[in-house]
Amino acid sequence: MIKDKKKCNHCQLEFEEKALFVSTINGERKYFCCKGCEGVYRLLYSQGLEGFYNKLGNNTLRSFENVEQNLEVFDTQSFFDKYVVKRDSLYEISLILEKIHCIACIWLNEKILSRQKGIIKVSINYTTHKATLLFDLKSIKISEIIAAIRSIGYDAHIYDARLQEQYAQKQKRDYYIRLSVGIFCMMNIMWIAVAQYAGYFSGISLQMRNILNIAGFALSTPVLFFSGWIFWRGAYFALKHKTPNMDLLVISGATLAYLYSIYASFKGGETYFESVVMIVTFVLIGKFLEVRGKKSAVDSLDRINAQIPLSVNVLRGNNKEEVSVYDIKIGEIIEAKPGERIALDGNLLSLEALCDESALNGESLPIQKKYQDKIISGSLVLNTPLRYQVSKEFKDSLMTSIVNMVEESLNFRPQIQEQANKIARFFSLVMLFLGFITFLSWFYYLEASFDKSLMIAISVIIIACPCALALATPIACLVGLGRAIEKKILFKEARFLETIAKVDTLILDKTGTLTQGNLEVVKVKSNATQEELNILAQILEQSSHPISQAVLKILPPSDFSYVFDSLEQVNARGMIAKIGEDIYLGGNFELLEERGVVIPKEIYQSQSDRSIFCFAKNQVFLGFYALEDCIKEDAFSALEKLRKMGIALVLLSGDNEGVCRKVSEALGIKEYYAKQSPIDKANFVDRLHKEGKIVVMVGDGINDSIALGKSDIGIAMGGGIDLAISVSDIVILDDKVEGVKEAFCLGSKTYAFIKQNLWISLIYNALTIPLAMFGFVIPLVAALSMSLSSLVVVLNSMRLKQ
Numbered sequence: 001m002i003k004d005k006k007k008c009n010h011c012q013l014e015f016e017e018k019a020l021f022v023s024t025i026n027g028e029r030k031y032f033c034c035k036g037c038e039g040v041y042r043l044l045y046s047q048g049l050e051g052f053y054n055k056l057g058n059n060t061l062r063s064f065e066n067v068e069q070n071l072e073v074f075d076t077q078s079f080f081d082k083y084v085v086k087r088d089s090l091y092e093i094s095l096i097l098e099k100i101h102c103i104a105c106i107w108l109n110e111k112i113l114s115r116q117k118g119i120i121k122v123s124i125n126y127t128t129h130k131a132t133l134l135f136d137l138k139s140i141k142i143s144e145i146i147a148a149i150r151s152i153g154y155d156a157h158i159y160d161a162r163l164q165e166q167y168a169q170k171q172k173r174d175y176y177i178r179l180s181v182g183i184f185c186m187m188n189i190m191w192i193a194v195a196q197y198a199g200y201f202s203g204i205s206l207q208m209r210n211i212l213n214i215a216g217f218a219l220s221t222p223v224l225f226f227s228g229w230i231f232w233r234g235a236y237f238a239l240k241h242k243t244p245n246m247d248l249l250v251i252s253g254a255t256l257a258y259l260y261s262i263y264a265s266f267k268g269g270e271t272y273f274e275s276v277v278m279i280v281t282f283v284l285i286g287k288f289l290e291v292r293g294k295k296s297a298v299d300s301l302d303r304i305n306a307q308i309p310l311s312v313n314v315l316r317g318n319n320k321e322e323v324s325v326y327d328i329k330i331g332e333i334i335e336a337k338p339g340e341r342i343a344l345d346g347n348l349l350s351l352e353a354l355c356d357e358s359a360l361n362g363e364s365l366p367i368q369k370k371y372q373d374k375i376i377s378g379s380l381v382l383n384t385p386l387r388y389q390v391s392k393e394f395k396d397s398l399m400t401s402i403v404n405m406v407e408e409s410l411n412f413r414p415q416i417q418e419q420a421n422k423i424a425r426f427f428s429l430v431m432l433f434l435g436f437i438t439f440l441s442w443f444y445y446l447e448a449s450f451d452k453s454l455m456i457a458i459s460v461i462i463i464a465c466p467c468a469l470a471l472a473t474p475i476a477c478l479v480g481l482g483r484a485i486e487k488k489i490l491f492k493e494a495r496f497l498e499t500i501a502k503v504d505t506l507i508l509d510k511t512g513t514l515t516q517g518n519l520e521v522v523k524v525k526s527n528a529t530q531e532e533l534n535i536l537a538q539i540l541e542q543s544s545h546p547i548s549q550a551v552l553k554i555l556p557p558s559d560f561s562y563v564f565d566s567l568e569q570v571n572a573r574g575m576i577a578k579i580g581e582d583i584y585l586g587g588n589f590e591l592l593e594e595r596g597v598v599i600p601k602e603i604y605q606s607q608s609d610r611s612i613f614c615f616a617k618n619q620v621f622l623g624f625y626a627l628e629d630c631i632k633e634d635a636f637s638a639l640e641k642l643r644k645m646g647i648a649l650v651l652l653s654g655d656n657e658g659v660c661r662k663v664s665e666a667l668g669i670k671e672y673y674a675k676q677s678p679i680d681k682a683n684f685v686d687r688l689h690k691e692g693k694i695v696v697m698v699g700d701g702i703n704d705s706i707a708l709g710k711s712d713i714g715i716a717m718g719g720g721i722d723l724a725i726s727v728s729d730i731v732i733l734d735d736k737v738e739g740v741k742e743a744f745c746l747g748s749k750t751y752a753f754i755k756q757n758l759w760i761s762l763i764y765n766a767l768t769i770p771l772a773m774f775g776f777v778i779p780l781v782a783a784l785s786m787s788l789s790s791l792v793v794v795l796n797s798m799r800l801k802q
Helices: 035-046 051-056 064-069 071-075 077-083 103-115 142-150 161-202 206-227 229-240 246-267 273-305 398-409 415-445 450-463 467-486 495-501 530-540 546-554 589-594 601-606 635-644 657-667 678-690 705-710 718-727 737-773 779-801
Strands: 005-007 014-016 021-025 028-032 085-087 090-098 119-124 130-135 155-158 311-316 319-324 333-336 346-348 352-356 367-370 386-390 489-491 505-508 520-526 566-570 574-579 582-587 611-617 620-628 648-652 671-673 695-699 713-717 730-732
Touching (some): 021 311, 090 142, 103 119, 161 273, 229 273, 246 273, 450 737, 467 489, 467 495, 467 737, 495 713, 505 678, 582 589, 635 648, 635 657, 648 678, 678 695, 737 779
Parallel strands (some): 505 648
Antiparallel strands (some): 021 028, 085 090, 119 130, 311 333, 333 386, 346 386
C-alpha cells in the first residue's frame, strides 16, 4: 500500500505526510520538511520574492545546506529577528561551523574571527562545532562574519538544534565516501605489497617490479588526493595563516612518502606507496570513529530537543489553526490533546488537567492541575484535552531555556582544557622541527640511507599528532554533561564540572533545599478580627515565600479588596503594609520587635523549634502561626555521602535558632547559622573565600540570589526554576538533595577522567616519539597508533556513562 505523500512547499521534494510539519503563513497551511525550508520560505515571502516558486515549476531544490550560499540572506531583517539576540548594546548569534575536524580548526576560526573589527567575543565548541559570537552591528554585518569564516576554508550555517542532525549526517556521508575509496585501495595495495616483499626475497624481474610500482602509484594517488582531501584543505589553511596543525603533520608525512616512492620507482629502490594509503586511511578511520563517538555522547542532549513540538493548535476567533511555535504571542490560547507535549509556558484555562512533568523533574507520578495553575513547556498531557493561555513566548519558555542552557554549557571550556589547547597549538610546529632534526641526525650523523632517514622522520611526524591531547577534555566534558542531563542536573557551563571537583565547602539553605518547602500550619493563636484577617490575606497574596503561602492557605476566603498606601517586603523579616493611619506587620519575631511590638515570652519558649509567623497592627500583637516542614527523605543519605567525600557542610537559614538546630542535628550538620539575611549569607561566602575555601551554595534561587552569585558555584533547586536558570550555575531539576550529591560525584568523576585522558595522551607521546626517533616504528604503525590513541581517549570517556 502506497502511503500518502506531500511536497515540501519550499524544496518541492516529496515526503510522507506525517514526516512534514505544518505552519500557517499568511492564513494558509504550508508543509515543510525542516525548519531550514520553512525559514527560507518565510524569508522569500517577507522580501516579496514569492514569484520564485512560480518560476521553479516542477523542479526540486537541493537540500537546505546549499540554500544559504547567498550572503545577503544573512543581513535581511527576517533573518535578524529570528536568529539574533540583543545583549545590552551588542548582539549575539549562534552558528554551526562545517569542515571542523581538529582542535587547530577551532583555534584558527577563533583567531580569525577575533581579529574582525566589531566581533567582541568568540566561543567555539569542539564537540558540537557551535560558535557563539558577540558582535557590534555598527561595525560588522552578519554576512561579513560568514564571509570571514569561508575565507579560511570553512563554512557556517545558522545554529538550529534540529538542523544539527542534518549536518552530522552530511559529514558522515562525506567520510563514508572517502573511507570507501581508502579502504578499497588499501585492500588491493596490500596484495601488491605482498608481491613486492616476496619478490625481494625470491627475485623479481625489472618489468614486474615496474608494473607493481605503477599499480601502487595508481592506488595511492586517489587515496592521497581524494580520501586525504580533508587533510590537504586543513594543511593549506594552516600554512596560509601560519598555524601548523594535525592536518599538516599527516599530509606532510604521507606526501613525503608518496614523492619518495615515485623517485624510488625510477631509481629501482624500495617504494612506500602502501604506507601512503595506510597512513591516510588509518587516520581517516580514526577521525570517523571519533565523529561517531561524539555523536553517541551527544545523544542525551539531542533527546532534550526532541521534547519540544514544532507547532501547536492555536484558537483564533472561531477557528483552530496549526501554527509554528515561533509565531505564537503572549496571551494566545493553545489547545493540547492527550499525548502531546506542551510547547510554551502558560496558565491553565480548563477546569482541571493531568500532566506528566517527568521530562523536567523526573517525578514519575502525574500532577493534577487546576484552573489558572501554571502549565510548563515539556510536560505531557495525559487524560483529557486542555486549553491554556500563553504566558511566555517560545524563546523564553522553560523547556527552551533549559535546551539553551545545555547547549551553551558546551561553549565554556574548563581551565584544564585551555592549558591542553595551548600545548596542542605549539605541538605541531615543534614536531615538524623534531622530524627535520631526526632526518638530519640519521642521514648525516648516523650515515643511514636517504630513504631510511626519510621514513624515520615521517614516522616521527605522523605519530606525534596531538589529536588525543586535544580530545582529552572536551569529549569527557560532553559525556559528563550528557550523563548529568539524564540525572536531571543542568550545568550552565562545562567548566563547572572541573570547579565542583575542587570544592571543599558546601553551604545549604534550609527551606526548599533540605526540607520539602511545603510548610504546614500546626498551631494558631489569633485575636484578629475578620477584617484584620482579610487584610492579612491580601498582604500575603503579594509574597511568594513558603511561609506566607502556607499561612494564606488556612485563612478564610474574602471578597474584600483593600488599597494599600504602601506595601514593603523586608528581606528575611516579613512585610509591612499601610492603610490610612494603620500599619500592619506580618513576619518573624525580629520584624515585630524592631517596630516596637511586645511579644509574649511564652511564645518564644513553646515554639522555639518551629517556624513562626506573627501578625500585628499598630504595635499591638494580634497572634501567631506556628509552622513545620518535613526534611526530604533523600537528604540523610546524600549528605552522608558528601561528608565521606570530605566536603564541609554548613547550614545557613533565615529561620529561628530552634528550627535550624533541629534540622542540623537530624542531618548531622555540625555548623549552622540561624536568622541569616541575604546579605549575611553573602558575607559568609566572602569570609570563606578569604580563608581560601572553594564554596558551593545551594538555595532556592530567590532569597539566596546574592550568595549564589558570590559562590564559586551556585546550585538552585528546581522549585524556583525560572529564576534559578538565570542566577545559578547548576540547576537540580528534580528538586532532590540527591541531585546535589550527584552533581559533586559527576564533577569529581569527570575531572578524574579528564586527567586520565591527559595522562594517556602524554604517556603515548612520551613513549612513541622516542621509539619513532630511534627507528623502531615504521610509518604504517605510526598512523595506526596515532589513530588508536584518539580512540582510547574517546572510549575511556565513554566509561562515564556507566
